[in-house]
Amino acid sequence: MKRKTYPSDLTRKQFERLELFLPAGRPLGRPRSVDLYEVVCAILYVLQNGCTWRGLPHDFPKWQTVYGYFRRFEHDGTWAAINRVLVRKTRCASGRSAEPSAAILDAQSVRCSPQAGPRGRDAAKRLIGRKRHVLVDALGLLLFVLVTSANVQDHNGGRFVLNAARHRFPRIELVWVDRGYQAGLVRWVKALCGWRIEVVRPVPGARGFQVLPRRWVVERSLAWLTRSRRLSRDFEGRPQTTETWCYLANIRLMLRRLDPC
DSSP: OOOOOOTTOOOHHHHHHHHTTSOOOOSSSSOOOSOHHHHHHHHHHHHHHOOOGGGSOTTSSOHHHHHHHHHHHHHTTHHHHHHHHHHHHHHHHTTSOSSOSEEEEEEEEEEBOTTOOSOEEETTTTEEEEEEEEEEOTTOOEEEEEEEETTSOHHHHHHHHHHHHHHHOTTOOEEEEOGGGTTTSHHHHHHHTOOEEEEOOOOTTOOSOOOOTTHHHHHHHHHHHHTSGGGTTBOOSSHHHHHHHHHHHHHHHHHHHHSOO
16 A cells, blocks of 8 residues: 655655665565665654654554664664765765865754753753754765764864864865864864864954854754754754764755755
């Protein structure tokens, strides 16, 4: 029986692009009987609507199956690897080099749900939750994300992000940051990576809201993430699971750019 279509579903063409990078079935044991297209659409349904795994509609595969594939691909790094491949493809489709040479770094504090795991207090934002440290390219595509307790300072989280990014994206030469990073990051990055760090500052004497050069790109990327209800706050017991949802939100965005509906 054919199920009804949900707004969060991928098209078959979009899934064909994604399917190339999904692991094949295990060589031993029972052959795979579930349709991976339905599994991926179910995962994206949870991402878009923010429901629990048990709350999946009955026309999807069993929630235990969907959750099992989600965790398996999270554990073996499949989602993060697919994100890196699609970033390169999306950049090429936009007329840019596959490897980024510049990036923007920022952090976003998000409240935790009562059942979520480790958390901390962000005194500046006056909230208890977690912080998402993100690195995006000039198009706003997510390159790397690290989720920590909200009490971790921006420049400390930025060190972990940039240290990981220098191995994954070796062509990066320039990183834009805001004033929260200038205290303990600029010299460290120059000594370790040899990159240039440019601090984007507001116009002196200006009042009210300002659209800052380069800074608006990463702010837009954070807004893209929180449009998915699963990421509107942190519901996860493990920070690594939140990182996976961020990659999935970016993967869905890139698939829609590469193959519009």
